[in-house]
Amino acid sequence: MLSLGGYEQITALPDVSGLTKLRQLCLKRVAVECGLTVSRSLSHLNHLKLSLADNARELPFALTFLSQLRTLIVHGMGNVKRLPADIGSALQHLRKLNLKCADELRELPASVTQLRNLTSLEVDAAPKLASLPCGIGALSRLRKLQLNLCQELQHLPASLIQLTHINELSIFNASIRSLPPGFAQLARLKTLSLSGCANLQALPEGLSELKALQRLDVQECEHVVDSDGLVLPHSVNKMYGLKIYS
Numbered sequence: 001m002l003s004l005g006g007y008e009q010i011t012a013l014p015d016v017s018g019l020t021k022l023r024q025l026c027l028k029r030v031a032v033e034c035g036l037t038v039s040r041s042l043s044h045l046n047h048l049k050l051s052l053a054d055n056a057r058e059l060p061f062a063l064t065f066l067s068q069l070r071t072l073i074v075h076g077m078g079n080v081k082r083l084p085a086d087i088g089s090a091l092q093h094l095r096k097l098n099l100k101c102a103d104e105l106r107e108l109p110a111s112v113t114q115l116r117n118l119t120s121l122e123v124d125a126a127p128k129l130a131s132l133p134c135g136i137g138a139l140s141r142l143r144k145l146q147l148n149l150c151q152e153l154q155h156l157p158a159s160l161i162q163l164t165h166i167n168e169l170s171i172f173n174a175s176i177r178s179l180p181p182g183f184a185q186l187a188r189l190k191t192l193s194l195s196g197c198a199n200l201q202a203l204p205e206g207l208s209e210l211k212a213l214q215r216l217d218v219q220e221c222e223h224v225v226d227s228d229g230l231v232l233p234h235s236v237n238k239m240y241g242l243k244i245y246s
Contacts, residue, residue, distance in 0.1 A: 025049070044068050052076040059083065064090035071095065077102040088114035095119050102126040113138040122146040129153055137162025148172040154199075161185045172196050184209040193217040195245070200224060208235040217245040 024047040045066050050059070050073070057079045063072070064084055069091050081104045084090075088111030095117055099105065105126045112121075113135040119142060123129060130152045137159025143166060147153065153174040161182040166189055173196035184206030192207075194200060195217045203224050207213075218224050218231060225246045230237050237244065 047071040049073040050075065052078075052080070054078065056080065063087065067091065067093065069094055071098075073098040073100075075100045077105060079104055081106060083109050083112075085109050086111055088112045091115065093117055096122075098122045098124075099126065100124045103128070105129055107131055108133055110135070112136075115139060116141065118142055120144040120146075122148075123150065124148045127151045131155065132157055135159055139163060140165065142166055144168045144170075146170040147174060150174045156180055164188065167191065169193070175199050177201050179204040181205070183207060186210065188212055191215045191217075194221055195219040197221050203232065203236065208233070208239055210239075213239065213242055215243050215245075219245050221246075 025045055026049040046068060048063075048066065048069055048071070052059075052074065054076070056076070059074065059080065063069075064086055067090065070093055072091070072094060073096070077099060078101055080102060083099075083105075087109060092115070094115050097112075097115070097118060097120070099122070102123065102125065105123075106128050107130065108123075110133050113133050116139070118139050121139070121142060121144070123146070125148065127149060129147075129150045132153075134157050136157050140163075142163050145163070145166060146168070147170070149172060151173060153171075154176060156176060156179060158180045160180050162185075164185060164187065166186055168191040169186075169189060170191065170193040172193065176197055177199050178201060181204065183204035187210065189210050190212050192213060192215070196219070198220055200218075200221045201223050203218070216231070216236070224232050226232055229246055231244055231246055236242070
């Protein structure tokens with residue numbers, strides 16, 4: 001693993017042409033003018049972690065040429081409004097996509113649904129993210145979907161119930177009012193966290209049919225909890241082995 005950057009912004013990459021076996025690269029405080037030469041030394045890169053400089057308004061790398069990436073983690077996306085439109089078609093081997101502190105991110109490109117090997121999608125602190133791609137159900141291998149502090153997010157795509165391999169669905173402090181019908185199809189779901197979703201009016205029908213469910217977090221979801229602190233519908237409270245946080 002090679003880690004570069006610190007207090008000073010990275011405006012240009014050093015020559016790494018000799019590192020022909022480089023698999024993991026971590027870059028901190030990457031400036032917008034910094035380019036990425038996709039040489040032979042980076043052609044087998046599996047793991048890329050970026051921390052963007054404050055002035056960065058786009059991802060300043062030829063990410064879509066790093067075709068062997070398995071993990072992409074981007075921090076400090078404060079001024080980045082969008083991801084590369086073809087990120088899904090280019091990074092076919094990507095398994096983990098983590099976007100943090102994305103203050104200006106309004107949507108994910110439709111091509112994200114082409115990331116058929118993706119097992120984990122995490123978006124943290126994206127207050128302007130208003131929607132997810134309609135075809136997100138095409139991510140057939142997705143195990144974890146985490147959306148934190150996405151206050152503008154009001155609706156979830158109906159295709160969400162096609163994520164039949166998902167184990168963890170975590171939505172924190174969003175403005176959603178409901179979950180898609182047909183939720184009982186998520187038979188492998190173990191964790192459902194909806195903490196801080198104060199506008200949520202009801203839990204989906206069929207929730208009590210999810211025999212694999214082990215953890216349900218509905219803290220600060222006042223409409224789905226009765227005056228005695230029991231989750232509505234009451235059948236959920238009788239689920240064997242389920243820990244409820246309300």
